[in-house]
Amino acid sequence: MRFIDVIARKRDGHGLSRDDIDGFVHGVLNGAVPDYQASALLMAIVLRGMDDQETSWLTEAMVRSGDRVDLSDVAGATVGKHSTGGVGDKVSIVLAPLAAACGVVVPKMSGRGLGHTGGTLDKLEAIPGFRVDLPVEAFKQVLRDVGACIIGQTASLVPADKKLYALRDVTATVESIPLIAASVMSKKLAEGSRALVLDVKCGDGAFMKDASSARRLAETMVAIGRRAGLRVEAVVTRMDEPLGRAVGNALEIIECLETLKGAGPPDLTAVVERLGARMLVLGGVESDAAAAVRRVRDARLSGRALATLARMIERQGGDPGVVDDYTRLPAAPSRAVVEAWRPGCVMELRAGAIGRASSVLGAGRARAGDAIDPAVGIVVAAPRGAEVVRGQPLVELHHRDGRGLDAAAALCREAIEIGDELPPPREIVIGEVR
Amino acid sequence: MRFIDVIARKRDGHGLSRDDIDGFVHGVLNGAVPDYQASALLMAIVLRGMDDQETSWLTEAMVRSGDRVDLSDVAGATVGKHSTGGVGDKVSIVLAPLAAACGVVVPKMSGRGLGHTGGTLDKLEAIPGFRVDLPVEAFKQVLRDVGACIIGQTASLVPADKKLYALRDVTATVESIPLIAASVMSKKLAEGSRALVLDVKCGDGAFMKDASSARRLAETMVAIGRRAGLRVEAVVTRMDEPLGRAVGNALEIIECLETLKGAGPPDLTAVVERLGARMLVLGGVESDAAAAVRRVRDARLSGRALATLARMIERQGGDPGVVDDYTRLPAAPSRAVVEAWRPGCVMELRAGAIGRASSVLGAGRARAGDAIDPAVGIVVAAPRGAEVVRGQPLVELHHRDGRGLDAAAALCREAIEIGDELPPPREIVIGEVR
Numbered sequence A, B: 001m002r003f004i005d006v007i008a009r010k011r012d013g014h015g016l017s018r019d020d021i022d023g024f025v026h027g028v029l030n031g032a033v034p035d036y037q038a039s040a041l042l043m044a045i046v047l048r049g050m051d052d053q054e055t056s057w058l059t060e061a062m063v064r065s066g067d068r069v070d071l072s073d074v075a076g077a078t079v080g081k082h083s084t085g086g087v088g089d090k091v092s093i094v095l096a097p098l099a100a101a102c103g104v105v106v107p108k109m110s111g112r113g114l115g116h117t118g119g120t121l122d123k124l125e126a127i128p129g130f131r132v133d134l135p136v137e138a139f140k141q142v143l144r145d146v147g148a149c150i151i152g153q154t155a156s157l158v159p160a161d162k163k164l165y166a167l168r169d170v171t172a173t174v175e176s177i178p179l180i181a182a183s184v185m186s187k188k189l190a191e192g193s194r195a196l197v198l199d200v201k202c203g204d205g206a207f208m209k210d211a212s213s214a215r216r217l218a219e220t221m222v223a224i225g226r227r228a229g230l231r232v233e234a235v236v237t238r239m240d241e242p243l244g245r246a247v248g249n250a251l252e253i254i255e256c257l258e259t260l261k262g263a264g265p266p267d268l269t270a271v272v273e274r275l276g277a278r279m280l281v282l283g284g285v286e287s288d289a290a291a292a293v294r295r296v297r298d299a300r301l302s303g304r305a306l307a308t309l310a311r312m313i314e315r316q317g318g319d320p321g322v323v324d325d326y327t328r329l330p331a332a333p334s335r336a337v338v339e340a341w342r343p344g345c346v347m348e349l350r351a352g353a354i355g356r357a358s359s360v361l362g363a364g365r366a367r368a369g370d371a372i373d374p375a376v377g378i379v380v381a382a383p384r385g386a387e388v389v390r391g392q393p394l395v396e397l398h399h400r401d402g403r404g405l406d407a408a409a410a411l412c413r414e415a416i417e418i419g420d421e422l423p424p425p426r427e428i429v430i431g432e433v434r
Helices: A003-011 A018-030 A035-048 A052-064 A091-101 A120-124 A136-146 A159-169 A177-190 A211-227 A249-259 A266-282 A289-301 A304-315 A351-363 A405-415 B003-011 B018-030 B035-048 B052-064 B091-101 B120-125 B136-146 B159-169 B177-190 B211-227 B249-260 B266-282 B289-301 B304-315 B351-363 B405-415
Strands: A079-083 A106-110 A148-152 A195-202 A231-238 A334-339 A344-349 A377-380 A393-399 A416-419 A429-433 B079-083 B106-110 B148-152 B195-202 B231-238 B334-339 B344-349 B377-380 B393-399 B416-419 B429-433
Touching: A003 A018, A003 A035, A003 B035, A018 A035, A018 A052, A018 A159, A035 A159, A035 A177, A035 B003, A035 B035, A052 A159, A052 A177, A052 A211, A079 A091, A079 A106, A079 A177, A079 A266, A091 A106, A091 A120, A091 A148, A091 A249, A091 A266, A091 A289, A091 A304, A106 A120, A106 A136, A120 A148, A120 A249, A136 A148, A136 A304, A148 A304, A159 A177, A177 A211, A195 A211, A195 A266, A211 A231, A211 A429, A231 A266, A249 A266, A249 A304, A249 A377, A266 A289, A266 A429, A289 A304, A334 A405, A351 A377, A351 A393, A351 A405, A393 A405, A405 A416, B003 B018, B003 B035, B018 B035, B018 B052, B018 B159, B035 B159, B035 B177, B052 B159, B052 B177, B052 B211, B079 B091, B079 B106, B079 B177, B079 B266, B091 B106, B091 B120, B091 B148, B091 B249, B091 B266, B091 B289, B091 B304, B106 B120, B106 B136, B120 B148, B120 B249, B136 B148, B136 B304, B148 B304, B159 B177, B177 B211, B195 B211, B195 B266, B211 B231, B211 B429, B231 B266, B249 B266, B249 B304, B249 B377, B266 B289, B266 B429, B289 B304, B334 B405, B351 B377, B351 B393, B351 B405, B393 B405, B405 B416
Parallel strands: A079 A195, A106 A148, A195 A231, B079 B195, B106 B148, B195 B231
Antiparallel strands: A231 A429, A334 A393, A344 A416, A377 A393, B231 B429, B334 B393, B344 B416, B377 B393
């Protein structure tokens, strides 16, 4: 096989064979396919697409590029969860202990935040002492004992994805549904769960800006999972505004704890309940969706899920005292507010700009490897639909010595629209793929 | 400017600005744009295209990447000629001395043959002693004294094209009309002629397989030339069969000499007359097309053009005795024929396969830098339209000790179709862009 012929086939809109795709993934890793050939093929894939069969072959080749986690010696129904990511997306930290408290086992491996805001690992690391680098055996022991554990992906998992993602990141070839789907699903398959619930975010603060792209991504990922023998479903949820009120690592941990105490914001609570119910059904713990929702709600309101999170924190080296004492979490030394410049109703609170504002304050990374500040971030005081008078705080900026404050405030003003009427209500869950 | 944003713009189908394109060409040369980013952009250009304005900017940026030849101290009307290349395409070697004998100055810089068969330089080098590496000053002196000179492109001419072409060649991004047009026209503009006639080949043995692509390439190149202030026209000519009867370097030199003696094959003669007439009109030597054709024909049939070629050969270090004594040219030690396997009419003689057959015998290169054998090649005994009896020679293979003979014979059999009726006649010139 001459690799240039593979590139030409995709350039001309033809399908690739399994051998073509295996040669690509293998060649990228061992250097037989140089970066300049790989990036030409990636661009051809972005513009010509791949069908479900090609995407499955790509996913499988990527899985085979590294180790697979063997969870066969962890008893119970393992159900993974993955989100395509958004601003204020703290769902995993609430959902993993919640589903575990209902009887499923939630082995969660996460990536670092690549976009505006910190990722799940960054948020957890805001808890003093919390370790996301447990060895696989320790990870499995926490799963056996607690039912939930959240760690970083190990280096040996899907090395082809790391290499390809780094190349896509610098060649404008990230934006491709088959490439995104193969990247996500290769990692999820390598993580070894038997079932998986996907949260595909859609809107201004998400990778997929419109409902039809989000749905196609969801369908593609579900199709890949099915072909690989996984029980898998996707829920498409709205990411036009930040999820919940808090954006920033320690601030989001507090919001997670509040949610597990029954005092969370309604949008976050709704997403957690819907995903949690599907995890229980996929894990075989409940067969009826309504019963599953009741069971998830009971675990949250009874405090059982909060206790599970406290145990998970403790077993991962963190201070479980944060659950009751938020002063043990890092806090920013200063606060500022952006005030309403006119009376009216908050019509929009665009997640993208809020996310960038939070990042500018220090809560996210401009590039991989940058340090983040766990304390800083943004709390929404007047969410979409709130009526405000002139001068009323719209968002509260938690900053450190003014770092990024002016730029963040400007971004928040750009993000917020104040109008004269109540905006139409929006459902947080906008689709499902089963 | 972040280069990834430039890639993303073209990926999304938007136009690039002059700054974007300058940054690309400059960055590719100085290393600021790594190969993997350049190849991603090239693939996006292949699939999204570029308009005439973008293509002109690309061409100009490439011209500025190196030196321009200054022909202002060469008196007379300089008219360049370029062919997009085909099998048996020896037109330049006939046409340059022919147009010079009619009073225009033909400064011709050629590339090496990249495809199946040798290029113009390889053909000329079949003449013992012929040098294609004259310094620019010597080139200009031959132009002043003889009116025609054919040398290789100097290394300082359009270095950006050399770098980009090498990358396109290994990333399946050669096939793009704007990229091909910019590559050709940047070199022609850098060569410094005031006028240019383009021969755009179309058909099985050419880069452009169909008339509409060939026409678009011709229009694009003419548009670029016009924007740069060049007097330029294109003629689209057929390349379904090899041009003339000979394919192979020394064999083609003999055919060139025969043509300048009035005994050339009709298709080659027709192309030479048409292009020659246009060169005279563009150079201002004749204003009337019919008069220009008569003048070209007279220069050929009177032997004046042959004498001009002999002087050009001599001034470029070659043995002018070859003009009258073909035994001074290298000859292959052995010959074989492919015979007609049935009686009938030659319906097709596909140039692509004949070209590959000639290459397999040693007349072309598999990769840049390969040595070629000037003596070997193919002579068509029964051209398209010929009636043949069973066993009659169709093509004659000039080989060296059987090298590549079986494969070449098989390719020739594949190339030739014998049918029952006379094939419909075909015009050799199929279009013009003025």
